[in-house]
Structure formats: C-alpha cells, structure tokens
Amino acid sequence: MSARELITEHLDLWTGAVTHKSSAGRGRNGKIELTGIKKLRELILELAVRGKLVEQDPNDEPASVLLERIAEEKARLVKEGQIKRPKGVPEIEKGEEKFPLPKSWEWARFGTITFNRDSERIPLSVSERSRRQGEYVYYGASGVIDNIDDFLFDKPLLLIGEDGANLINRSTPISFIARGKYWVNNHAHVIDGVSEGFLGYLSLYINSISLEPYITGTAQPKMNQAKMNTIPVGLPPIQEQQRILEKVDELMALCDRLEQQVGDQLEAHEVLVDTLLDALTRSADAAEVAENWARISEHFDTLFTTEASIDKLKQTILQLAVMGRLVPQDPDDGPAESLLTRLASERQIWLDSHKDENPECATMLRKLKKLRTPKPPFDLPRGWAAAHLIQLSKILVDCHNKTAPYVDEGIPIIRTSNIRERSFRFDDLKYVSEETYQYWSRRCPPEPKDIIFTREAPMGEAAIIPEGAKWCLGQRTMLIRPMLEHINEEYLLLALTEPHLLERASEKAIGSTVKHLRVGDVERLAIPVPPLVEQNRIVDKVDELMALCDQLKARLGEVGETRTQLAEAVVEQAVS
Structure with a gap:
C-alpha cells in the first residue's frame, strides 16, 4: 500500500480520531487535538526513515559510497583547521539497529557523518545579548532573520535543541535548517554536512525518533554533544534522501489540508450549535423552548458530537432553568x-x-x-x-x-x-x-x-x-x-x-x-x-437532561478512544 493510499483509505480515522483537552473551571474552552492527523504525521516520518515511503532505485549510489565521501571531507576539514578532530565515536554494535534497513542503506553514528560547529557558538548572557542585538541575529528556538550585515554563520546549517522539556515532549520540532546570516547561543547544536539536502534528511530523522536514550537530567533535560554523536542513523543513498524529502513535503502538505478541512468543519459545527442553542435561550417561555427543542432533537446525534458542544448544551440547560423556561409555570404554585x-x-x-x-x-x-x-x-x-x-x-x-x-x-x-x-x-x-x-x-x-x-x-x-x-x-x-x-x-x-x-x-x-x-x-x-414546587420541578428536569448529556459524553469518549486505537493499529501495521 502506498503512503497516499494509507492516508486516503483510512481518512475517517485520521480526521475522526481526536483528543478532548479539558481545562479546569467554569467556561472550559473544550479544545480539541486532532490526534489522528498527529499520528499520521508521525507515521509519515517513521515510514520515511525506515525506507518505506519511497521506492528504492538500484541505480542509486549506495550509502556506503556516501560514507566514504563524508570521511574524506571530514579529514580535509580537520586538516585545514575548519573543524576539530572528532573524539572517538564507538562502532554500532549488533542489536543497536532500531529496525531493518533496505538494501543500499547503511547504519552510521550521527557523530561520524556530521561536522560539528558548536565551538563557534556565542554563549552570551541575556544582558550581553541585548547589547548585541544590533550586530547579530539571535537563534534560540524560534528561527532566524535574514539580511544582517554582521554574522557568524552564513550558510544553511542544521540546528538541534540542546536542552529543554521539548527534547522529551516534542511539542514542536526539535531540529530545523537555519538559513540566512545569524549567530547561535549555547542552547542549540550547530551541525554542518556534505549538502543541504543531507542536513534536511538528518533533521527529518532526528524529529522522527525518540531522543530519551540520549538525554541527561530530569528537571532540565539536556542532550550534550557526546550523547548526540552516538545516535544511530539509518542512512539512505543521497539520491533517495532527496526523494524522501520531496515525498514528506508532499504528504505533510496533504496533512495541512486535512487539518484545515477538519478545522473548518469544526468551526462551522460550532457556529451551528451556538445558533441553535441561542434560539433556545431566546424562547419566550417553556412552551416555545419545547418547540425549538423538538427541532434540535431531530438532529441530536449530528449536532452534539464534541465535548465542547455538549458542554455548551449543559450551560444552556442551566440558563433556561434559572430563567423559568425549562418547565412550565403553574398558577396554583403561589x-x-x-x-x-x-x-x-x-x-x-x-x-x-x-x-x-x-x-x-x-x-x-x-x-x-x-x-x-x-x-x-x-x-x-x-x-x-x-x-x-x-x-x-x-x-x-x-x-x-x-x-x-x-x-x-x-x-x-x-x-x-x-x-x-x-x-x-x-x-x-x-x-x-x-x-x-x-x-x-x-x-x-x-x-x-x-x-x-x-x-x-x-x-x-x-x-x-x-x-x-x-x-x-x-x-x-x-x-x-x-x-x-x-x-x-x-x-x-x-x-x-x-x-x-x-x-x-x-x-x-x-x-x-x-x-x-x-x-x-x-x-x-x-x-x-x-415558587418552591417549581424549584423542585426545575431540579428534576435539569437532573434528567444532565444525565442525558453525560451519556452522550461517555459514548463520545468511547467512540474517540476506539478511533484512536484503530489509528494506532494502522500505524503499527504500516511500520511492521
């Protein structure tokens, strides 16, 4: 099954598997994380670095030749004093390979295939950095700015975060290619390589794997240079690296479109729910509420399909209750x-x-x-x-x-x-x-x-x-x-x-x-x-409707959990 088929044939899983983020307190925002599409992005990266995203071409120059060329280039740079002679990096031992590689791929330590330029960083303090903002563009974690006259680095380089919680939780990519003219502080590793495309593949690889085995510290996670250099990298031929990068860009753009589509659908759904619930609260009395409720109940299963919509329904029920529009008034109540x-x-x-x-x-x-x-x-x-x-x-x-x-x-x-x-x-x-x-x-x-x-x-x-x-x-x-x-x-x-x-x-x-x-x-x-008897009727009706909302939310949670499990099963099957 091709990667595109993997996406399109399971589209309902990728777009339907969501996680509901609950925030504490009244007025919860009911935010939704598109878990399925997040899993899909992870799957694309994992297939890419396992050699399962694009077909291998027997005419490609094997990765072993690339490794020889890297070794020659590294020796030249050391001789010319452009980089330091790397400390000994151990050979990859049997059992360290994370997964089987396609023919013509090779395993190699990160430190043996890259040129480290960490020694050229500027470890400035905050006060020093503020004084030098006019001279250098600062790289921390959010990117760089082009067209600065005074700079340290003036070519595309791979920057990898050295410390911080993001090394573990990976809420954003941990590495990317920096372009333009910039300087880097000591919170990011600076990595050079034989080509920009090669660095692009390494960035993709680093973002696809868990870095926890190479991290020290718990309160402040850190990945030092020595640890980073030991990461085993599954290296494809240079031509296949380019095909992988192009395919990943294509599929990630497709994920972007899926996210936009799902986001638009959720927004339209939210507007519809708000409009219908607003009609309920504007009802003149309990009789008119009953009429409007009948219209909503015909489409109940399609309207209240998110935790946010059910929470809004609960708030509307409370509002109708205390406005006297949930149960009819009885003149005999006094x-x-x-x-x-x-x-x-x-x-x-x-x-x-x-x-x-x-x-x-x-x-x-x-x-x-x-x-x-x-x-x-x-x-x-x-x-x-x-x-x-x-x-x-x-x-x-x-x-x-x-x-x-x-x-x-x-x-x-x-x-x-x-x-x-x-x-x-x-x-x-x-x-x-x-x-x-x-x-x-x-x-x-x-x-x-x-x-x-x-x-x-x-x-x-x-x-x-x-x-x-x-x-x-x-x-x-x-x-x-x-x-x-x-x-x-x-x-x-x-x-x-x-x-x-x-x-x-x-x-x-x-x-x-x-x-x-x-x-x-x-x-x-x-x-x-x-009146007291109406208070009692209101409480009974609210209890009845809140129980219905809780049942809806429970079913919604079961469906969401099932979809998430199915998405995970598809991912496991695809990479096995």
Missing part, C-alpha cells in the same frame, strides 16, 4: 413573593433567638437591614421574584482567610481546587486536625446541604456538602446555609453556577492579576426565585 415574605419572617425569628450566643446571627441581622431591593437579573416569569443571596440564607459566612496547617490524616478541608462543575473532587484532598477544624470553623461549622462557594482561584464554583460528610471550610471560600424550608439547595446551586451569573458578578470582581469577588458582592448576588 407567588414567590409570598414565599420570600414567609422566609424573611422565619429567618428573623431564628436570628433574633440566636444572636446573643452567636455573633454571626447579629452580623446577618445588621447586613440584612442595610439591603436595598434587588434588581432582577433579567425579565422574570409571572410568579417569580428576585432576592439577594444573603436573603435566601439562614447563615452566610466567609472562610478563615489563611492557609490551614495540613496533617497526613484528619478532617478533609475543602479548597477551591476541590470544587468543579457543581461537585466535589476528591483526587487531591488535604486534611486538618480536629483542633484546626474547630478554629477554622468557629464562625459556622459546615453541615450537609450547605453550599460552598469560591470567591477566587477560580471564582464562581460551588458544590453542596453531601449527607454524612464532615468538612472544614478552606481559604477563599464562603459557606451558604439556605433556608431549606423555602429554598431547594439544588436549585440555589443551579442559580449560583448558571453561566451568566458569573458574567454579572465578574463586573464587580477586583484584583489586577487574580480576579476575586468581595464578600459583600457575593452576599448581594441577585438570585431569581420561583
């Missing part, structure tokens, strides 16, 4: 104003009865007395009302704003990193002692059904403490204890995490580097309040 009146009366009685022994109750009474009438965040349905968050709370307190002393075992402390997407994360818990817990929780010990809300890093995350749990309130968080007789804590959680509440709250956020909300701004958040 107005929310009456609910708020009863809530305020019962809260006043409870706070008055506890203010003498609990200073937080006295603080709540003082703050409630100063409140103005809340402005609704948007047009509310008939029977709904708006209230400040503190008005819906029995107690609302800020945390002890210091980092707690941790212990190996004890009571878990909820930090901002432990709350994501309305849930607690238990993968990185810290613990405090009973003594620390008592002091850190002196204002109000957290209880089940309390809501923990983050003011910073990130702001706007929230979760409900589950039954049977004992938690300590961590730094940059607030504890909200709803008036549960009148407010469904699950509904309040939805209202605190719907996408536009954070947008509105962000207008008041302070901080030049890390934005955060002040305690008073959180207390005065405007919450849309439906």
